[in-house]
Amino acid sequence: MEGKEKLNDYGVGSLPTLIYIPDFITESQQALLLKNIYGAPSLKWKSLKNRRLQNWGGVVHEKGLLPQDLPPWLTSITQKICEQSGLFPLEINHVLINEYLPNQGIMPHQDGPAYFPVVAILSLGSPAVMEFTPHPRLRLCIDNAKSNNSVGEIETEKCLEDHNQISVLLMPCSLLIFKDKAYTDCLHGIKDSEVHQYDGAINEIEAMKNYVLDQPLLNSEGGDCKIIKRTTNRVSLTCRLVPNVHKNLFKF
């Protein structure tokens, strides 16, 4: 990608706003990142029930960040994201690295209130499908729309169009940016399953363009089966800006 003016070309789907950039980094940049991630001191890993993570940039509190400098191997990526997207008013100062085994995922959730509402996720390793679902507080609106109560026709259509479940296929080396309604009105999550279906993914064409499946999978009718098998770990870098930075713990 040659600069922020090109970013609009990478918008996918109709929900505002999801941006998918295939091959944001090269395979050798991916290998170098993985080397740095797996070369970090083992204490840097925090094990959760369904994944491991490394926290870089400092400790995020509800009200802000107790900062720590990002290492140069991460700033080379975060600066590129800032420059090319033009979507962050300040430098990205926080990176969460998640590692998922093939059968691990992340529950549908919304990111915390301390972050500026633009998220950039760099994917490494195994592909995966991320699902965006309407926030429970919008369920009522959708249920009303479905039973055609109380919401006008145009609103109904718009409501459904905006808030159906949306799948995004995340290939290695790609960058996903999400903001606006995708950030404020949706939960995002990844199923904890070794097989992910990408049928109907909003970026299917862009994501599969340069990708050859090792063994095309066939369904019972002999047609192509749009699933990916997660045979290796997936590692993602969730890059965000915490605008409120506290230099001094006692000023919290």
Ligand SMILES: O=C(O)CCC(=O)C(=O)O
């Ligand atoms: O691993 C991913 O792609 C998603 C991570 C995520 O949603 C988060 O860290 O908040």
Ligand SMILES: [Fe+2]
């Ligand atoms: Fe998240």
